Amino acid sequence: MALYAIPGQDSLEVRHLVLDYNGTLATDGTLVPGVAERLRELALPPHHLLIHVVTADTMGTVNRQLEGLPCKLSILGPAEQDKAKLKCVQDIGVEWTVAIGNGQNDHLMLAAAALGIAVIGEEGAAVKTILASRVACRDILTALDLLLNPKRLAATLRC
Numbered sequence: 001m002a003l004y005a006i007p008g009q010d011s012l013e014v015r016h017l018v019l020d021y022n023g024t025l026a027t028d029g030t031l032v033p034g035v036a037e038r039l040r041e042l043a044l045p046p047h048h049l050l051i052h053v054v055t056a057d058t059m060g061t062v063n064r065q066l067e068g069l070p071c072k073l074s075i076l077g078p079a080e081q082d083k084a085k086l087k088c089v090q091d092i093g094v095e096w097t098v099a100i101g102n103g104q105n106d107h108l109m110l111a112a113a114a115l116g117i118a119v120i121g122e123e124g125a126a127v128k129t130i131l132a133s134r135v136a137c138r139d140i141l142t143a144l145d146l147l148l149n150p151k152r153l154a155a156t157l158r159c
């Protein structure tokens with residue numbers, strides 16, 4: 001569990017990190033350089049997060065790209081992906097989940113999670129998804145670094 005103290009608000013106790021794949025962790029199906037190291041670090045103490053990747057696997061690359069990384073992979077069907085992603089975070093428990101995504105089909109899970117982070121990356125982000133988030137980052141490395149550096153997150157979210 002990772003504890004994030006946010007001045008003026010309840011602390012965030014985070015146990016799960018739920019991630020979109022294409023456009024978030026990957027560009028054109030290939031994992032963004034620097035992501036693998038950060039996911040390994042977040043899975044270890046003191047963070048000790050359980051990491052889930054939820055994706056339609058549009059490019060058919062996710063199994064190979066995430067091989068050996070500490071992630072639980074869920075591949076979704078083509079219909080109603082926004083609702084399927086929301087159900088994933090609800091099943092895990094929204095109260096201790098951080099969700100990160102970029103596409104329109106991520107907006108429900110980002111709004112429901114205790115902390116939703118939108119990333120722009122190379123693919124851009126749906127405005128609806130940015131508006132459903134508490135933080136927007138320029139790319140996935142910046143977003144994961146917020147979780148690795150609690151003081152950065154506190155500075156962004158403090159009232």
Ligand SMILES: [Mg+2]
Binds near residue numbers: 020021022023101103
């Ligand atoms: Mg995406």
